[in-house]
Amino acid sequence: MPVVLYHYVHCPFCVRVRLALGFLKVPFESIVLPYDDEKTPKELTGKKMLPIAVIDKKVINESLDIIKAIDPGNLLQSPAVENSPHFSEFEEMLNKLGSDIHSLAMPVWIWTPEFSESSRKYFQTKKEEKRGPFRELYFNKENYIRNLRPSLEKIAKDLKPFYRSESLSLYDIMLAAHLWGLYVVPEFQFPPEVHTYLQRVKERCQFDYHRDFWGR
Helix, strand or coil: CCCCCCCCCCCCCHHHHHHHHHHHHCEEEECCCCCCCHHHHHHHCCCCCEEEECCCCCECCCHHHHHHHCCCCCCCCHHHHCCCHHHHHHHHHHHHHHHHHHHHHHHHCCCCCCCCCCHHHHHHHHHHHHHHHHHHHHHHHHHHHHHHHHHHHHHHEEECCCCCCCCCCCHHHHHHHHHHHHHHHCCCCCHHHHHHHHHHHHHHHHCCHHHHHHHH
């Protein structure tokens, strides 16, 4: 099953796929696109949205659809997770987490090796249209950190040792992918239980966040 993955390093939806590929031990060709490259994704799918996976010449660009395509043996229990009565509540939690995580992490992400001067400017201009100036996000960082604490405390109570389960599932792929970006925020520290959980997921998924840059 030849897999080519077009992705951004920082993007949690892209990280989902990378975690799943690692857990399933599926080899893939990694292509990190500059954030200001509109041409490549539009040629592949008609829109600027990543991740995009080319699997046996079939192009897929929804993260959960990609994961299902690379997991024919259902090792991540995707149907059971998505059909669970808790799944809509879980997605609401992720959306709430994502709002504060992105406000904290975006002003830092742009200074990682993933971004060039032109892609940094493009990213910042696009994201500031929705979230406001990055300078203000940075100065309000303590508010976002405070907002995250109750959700992280609740997550810590649901680790058994994976999210509501003794085994890693799609829940963990989705949750860890959202939380991982916080590691780049110097002022943020995870509760110890959540940090241990993320390192457990990292080990099971053979995951290296910046492998495409710092691992060269």
